[in-house]
Amino acid sequence: MYQYNPIDQSIVDDRVKQFRGQVERRLQGTLPEEEFRPLRLQNGLYLQRHAYMLRIAIPYGLFNSQQMRMFAKIADKYDRGYGHFTTRQNIQFNWLKLEETPEILADLASVQMHAIQTSGNCVRNITSDPFAGVAADEIVDPRPICELLRQWSTLHPEFAFLPRKFKIAVSSSKEDRAIVAAHDLGLFLRNNEQGELVADVLVGGGMGRTPIIGTIIQYGLPWQELPNYISAVLRVYNLHGRRDNLYKARIKILLKALGVEEFTRQVNEEYQYWRGGHQAFTQEEWNQVAQYFVKPAYKTLPSLNEEPIVLQAPESERTSFSRWLERNVKKHQIPGYASVLLSLKPHGTVAPGDIDSSQMIKISNLADQYSFGLIRSTHEQNLVLADVEQTRLYELWKEAKSLGLALPNIGLLTDIIACPGGDFCSLANAKSIPIANDIQKRFDDLDYLFDIGDITLNISGCINSCGHHHVGNIGILGVDKDGQEWYQVTLGGEQGLQAAIGKVIGPSFFASDMPDVISDLIQIYIELREPEESFIQTYRRVGVEPFKTRVYANKEKKDKKNTVGEDAHG
Template sequence: MYKYDAIDQTLVDQRVAQFRDQVARRLNGSLAEEEFRPLRLQNGLYHQRHAYMLRVAIPYGLLNSKQLRTLAVIAQQYDRGYGHFTTRQNIQYNWVNLEETPDILAELAKVEMHAIQTSGNCIRNITSDAFAGVAADEYVDPRPVCELLRQWSTLHPEFAHLPRKFKFAINGAKEDRTVLLCHDVGIELKKNSAGELLANIYAGGGMGRTPILGSLIKEDLSWQLLPSYLTALLRVYNRFGRRDNLYKARIKILVKALGPQEFARQVEGEWIHIAKSDDNFTQSEWDRVAQHFRRPAYKALITLSTEDLLSNLPITEKVAFARWHERNVRAHQVPGYASVILSLKHHGIAPGDASSGQMNAIADLADQYSFGELRITHEQNLVLADVEQTQLFSLWQAAKKQKVALPNIGLLTDIIACPGGDFCSLANAMSLPIAKAIQERFDDLDYLYDLGDISLNISGCINSCGHHHVGNIGILGVDKDGEEWYQITLGGEQGNEAAIGKVIGPSFYADEIPDVMTSIINTYIGQRSHDESFIQTYRRLGVTPFKEAAYSNAKAKVQKQDALGVPA
């Protein structure tokens, strides 16, 4: 993984010293809140419902065991003993004290981490495939490009005050594991027949109040020209993006208003003047960065089948291990190795949360089994990318002790959720109690296995930090006259067949959601064809049978309450 050079370290250290002075001035009253706010946001510090929240960048989701141990120390010493991993491969601390935030940033700087540009109207943390460099279906390792663009965009003076926040996702594999089309800019890397590295550029994607899938605006762009082309794109957005209306300020609104073809034409018109810019990447820059992403010292091994792995296991362990292997283990590029997903979706725990004890233990697992490196997934889980297949059983046993071996990856309880109204001042409703109620309702693994792949995403407000729009089932918290209600969407999907879900109708009370979910799932069970997934059944049948089941359940509940004289 990338290592700081002297310039990187000096920049981050100076940033910490600068922020320490700003916090001191805020605390002594010489810096007003309205002046301090943009400064703290540039360092990832939000003022939330109960306390300050600090969002720490994990560039393209990659970190090492030493860094994870530092994150554990911060959770223990400066928060309440845990951190929350997000859909954008960051980590958030929800209970930090303002006066201690410079000390936290100083701890991060010691292990080559920071919180720069994790907030504000700038280019945010660049996300990528959690299996980059090891995925069996990978065309191109995207990490060198991610790092080059991270360095290009960090503290870029021209893009420090965009109309609104701006997010990149970069993918280099056959399967899209980045939600590429739901980002302001999605970059799809590939190679042509001559082996040249090229990029397709998608622009105008996003979720939130107006969910839109991005449009292809540029094909076969040389990787070296990415800085100049993206500069042109951002200049068009900077010039014409809506600064007069917060809800219409994202680039998706501009692309939709102009149309993708006209937007692309304007970008080309700007790019023609800077296409030969000195800012473009060079081969020497690639060589400087790419050396940090060389393959580790893999052993010469042979690929083992599932049957091979199960053959010598105790009979009492075979079924449970086989289930975990099916759901949590992924194919690797190198014979004899596999990638392992550690689930942060244990029942009763908020999705994406990890305690300081778990983080320290997982750092030990990374050192023992995976060359000391880890990945954060978009689904709020962790990955050990380079595990010898012969070590999988041992790893599984160790992971069970830390409650991160739940074999539910891709199943209904592998829930994506934002912190919601428990923490976030923007939220209209709570997300975490809804996730907990659904986990409790669907806690039978045999039943979940029978259901197969179903994605469930929960957001506490229209900003869609839980990405509810692309869940097969999405739940959105809404406010009605000071009460929390929940809106259901169906038919969303991430990946190569990305789709925005559709709202099925009026919202439900919180205590209705488990029953509504049961009605939706029972409809799927009753209507599915052999081996048909939830999303396939939904696409075949449409929304009507699911909608009728959801609302007939709610209607029946009201009628029963009326009959018993129970207030709604």
């Protein structure tokens, strides 16, 4: 992974010193909150419902065991013993004291980490495929481009005060695991017919109040021209983006208002001033960062199929181990290796994405022991050990199981994506975590989960869609009605190359209704599906009506029963 040079380190250290002074002035009362707010947001510090929250950048989801141990230290010393991995591949700490935040940033700087641009109206942390560099379906390794873009965008003076936050995602595999089309700007990297690295550029995707799938406005852009072309996009956005209305300030609204053709015309016109300019990436810059993404010292190993791997386990454990292999282990580019997903979705006990300090330490040890000391975070709020020898998978499974991290539910109904919601976030209309926990408790039978098959369920506590509910096969959105928490359900959302926005099925539900609603949706799917058909495939074939009819019919029966019960009691 990328290692800071002296310039990188000095920039981060200087930012810590600046922030230390800003916090001191805030505590002394000489810096009012309205002036301090943009300064703290530039350092990823939010004032939430109960305390300050710090969002730490994990560039394109890649970090190492030393950095994970630092997270454990922060969790124990400054927080309540745990952290929360987010859908932006970052980590958040939710219970911080303002006076201690400069020390946290200093601790992070000591392991080459920071929280710069994890908030504010700027280019945010760039996300990518958590299996970058090892995925069996990879076209090119996106990490050098991600790192070049990270360096280019960090503290860029022209793009530090955009109309709204700006999120970039990069993918370069046959399967999109970065939801590229749901970002302000997305890049699909590939080789052209001449074997040159190029990018197809999407603009105007996003979720939130107005969910939109991005549009490709440029095909085959040479990789060297990425900063110039993105600068043209950002300049057009900076010029026309709505600054008078927070809810209409994202670039997706501008693209819709201008129209794709006019927006593209203006970008191309602006690009003529940037093309071939001094911002263009050079081969020297590529070489400088690419050296950190060479293949590790892999052994020469035979490639094993599932049978000899399963036989590593005693007969009494083979069914459980085989399930884990099916759901949590992915193919690797190198013979004899595999990538392993550690599930942060225990059934109904903690928030999806939460991890305690003890687990952090032990995962660091696992990374050192099994995966060259490296860890990846996913936008699904799980963790990856990307380079595990196949002959050691049983050994790793046993250790992960003892840590509560081996639940074989990756891609299944209880692998829920959820934001912190109203338990923490001051923007949320409703709680997310209790809803996720209740659904996980309802569907705790692994046999049943495996029968249901692949399905995504995402929960957001407000319209900002930090839980990506719009692209869940089943999406749940917390809404406020006269001071009460209600939940709206969408169906038909999807990630990947077939990215789609889900559609609202009808009126919202009480929190207590949600497990029954999900049960009804799953039951009608089981009744209507054809052999080997996934939930989303069945939905596409039969449409929303059968699901909608079942859910609201059962809700009406339940409401009538409750009303009769109340009348009888009265």
